[in-house]
Amino acid sequence: MKTLKIPEATIIRLSVYSRYLAQVDRQGVVTISSGQIAAGTGVSPAQVRKDLAYFGEFGTRGVGYSVKDLYWHLIKILGLNTIWSVVIIGAGNLGTALTMYGGFRERGFKVVGVFDNAPDKIGSYLNGLEIYPMERMKEVIDRDKAQIAIIAVPAEAAQAVADELAETEIKAILNFAPRVLNIPSHIELRNVDLSVNLEILTFNLASRRSLKTGK
Amino acid sequence: MKTLKIPEATIIRLSVYSRYLAQVDRQGVVTISSGQIAAGTGVSPAQVRKDLAYFGEFGTRGVGYSVKDLYWHLIKILGLNTIWSVVIIGAGNLGTALTMYGGFRERGFKVVGVFDNAPDKIGSYLNGLEIYPMERMKEVIDRDKAQIAIIAVPAEAAQAVADELAETEIKAILNFAPRVLNIPSHIELRNVDLSVNLEILTFNLASRRSLKTGK
Numbered sequence: 555m556k557t558l559k560i561p562e563a564t565i566i567r568l569s570v571y572s573r574y575l576a577q578v579d580r581q582g583v584v585t586i587s588s589g590q591i592a593a594g595t596g597v598s599p600a601q602v603r604k605d606l607a608y609f610g611e612f613g614t615r616g617v618g619y620s621v622k623d624l625y626w627h628l629i630k631i632l633g634l635n636t637i638w639s640v641v642i643i644g645a646g647n648l649g650t651a652l653t654m655y656g657g658f659r660e661r662g663f664k665v666v667g668v669f670d671n672a673p674d675k676i677g678s679y680l681n682g683l684e685i686y687p688m689e690r691m692k693e694v695i696d697r698d699k700a701q702i703a704i705i706a707v708p709a710e711a712a713q714a715v716a717d718e719l720a721e722t723e724i725k726a727i728l729n730f731a732p733r734v735l736n737i738p739s740h741i742e743l744r745n746v747d748l749s750v751n752l753e754i755l756t757f758n759l760a761s762r763r764s765l766k767t768g769k
Numbered sequence: 770m771k772t773l774k775i776p777e778a779t780i781i782r783l784s785v786y787s788r789y790l791a792q793v794d795r796q797g798v799v800t801i802s803s804g805q806i807a808a809g810t811g812v813s814p815a816q817v818r819k820d821l822a823y824f825g826e827f828g829t830r831g832v833g834y835s836v837k838d839l840y841w842h843l844i845k846i847l848g849l850n851t852i853w854s855v856v857i858i859g860a861g862n863l864g865t866a867l868t869m870y871g872g873f874r875e876r877g878f879k880v881v882g883v884f885d886n887a888p889d890k891i892g893s894y895l896n897g898l899e900i901y902p903m904e905r906m907k908e909v910i911d912r913d914k915a916q917i918a919i920i921a922v923p924a925e926a927a928q929a930v931a932d933e934l935a936e937t938e939i940k941a942i943l944n945f946a947p948r949v950l951n952i953p954s955h956i957e958l959r960n961v962d963l964s965v966n967l968e969i970l971t972f973n974l975a976s977r978r979s980l981k982t983g984k
Binding site for chain 2: 560561562563565566568569570594595596629633634638640648650651655658662665702710725726728734738742747750752754755756757758761762
């Protein structure tokens, strides 16, 4: 596998393609063209081919791609040919939604621990997982060899959680708290701001309104 | 404002810059350089300048940008110089988390309605908003001139909700259900898959593991 710098937008599309391939595979489809992948995912055929070309040649000219082979290639590229153990910090609405989210398990993410510091939450169960006090975070991360932590605490608590995580073997953090975090560089950090998704929509609506050009 | 095709990654960064500017503005900072914006947001200075250049010249050479002016420029570009009325369909964990999410209001999004079809949810309150039955969706969208709908229902219910929304004056849909939706082309659609964020992390972890090149 070559190491070009892969744009994040490409990684996101690979994820979308892989889901679509899983779906058509369940429907019994055996081979598929880039045009069909494009139509099924709302991406242009040229973009599909360009995205896949980053990772070498998969298809056979005139035949297209084997659905199963391409699916597994993509899963491997995305690092999903393994189970990732995940801990979720914060059992508020968002932490609860994330803990219950079926989509994680489907893609190989296993939530092994949920933590909160509210006495009324500690000891209750989410999806069969007991909510533990924050103090047990390091112990559970070590025990279950968790590699990924999801921060779903209020903004003002996020840096303190990040500092504690930096003392563990966690390799990556997904941060939902609207706060810029300082994290040692050996830990991968990704910030998710739920508003940003709305802002991409409003950017498009605002451009449409002010320009009325075909997009 | 010119209409080049703006990459989505740029829009996302504009959103990040605008939050950072709001933060330094609260701290009393009056002018800022692209280097300082870069340092504060973890983006390269060249990228900051390139992103801002899409929208014309904001700064003064040697002085930098006025924090307030640049902030308001970005807010306008993002379409956030107005209040957007939003309805949320689905009052499960995710719908509840989204309804309670403080970050929306901060950015000009006002949730005006939450809908569910579970009898035990209808009539209860989230953040002062009564949960209405699905049947009242069109009425509320009309009444409050809601422009954006967030779909937070299970995958199998999502297309039916989208079909109902297509009969309303909704201009954009943010879809959290892991399902490809058919939507008339006059409605902007954006799909959010919470797993994708984890997959960008695992892609990076997997590349790091297989390559051990400095990134």
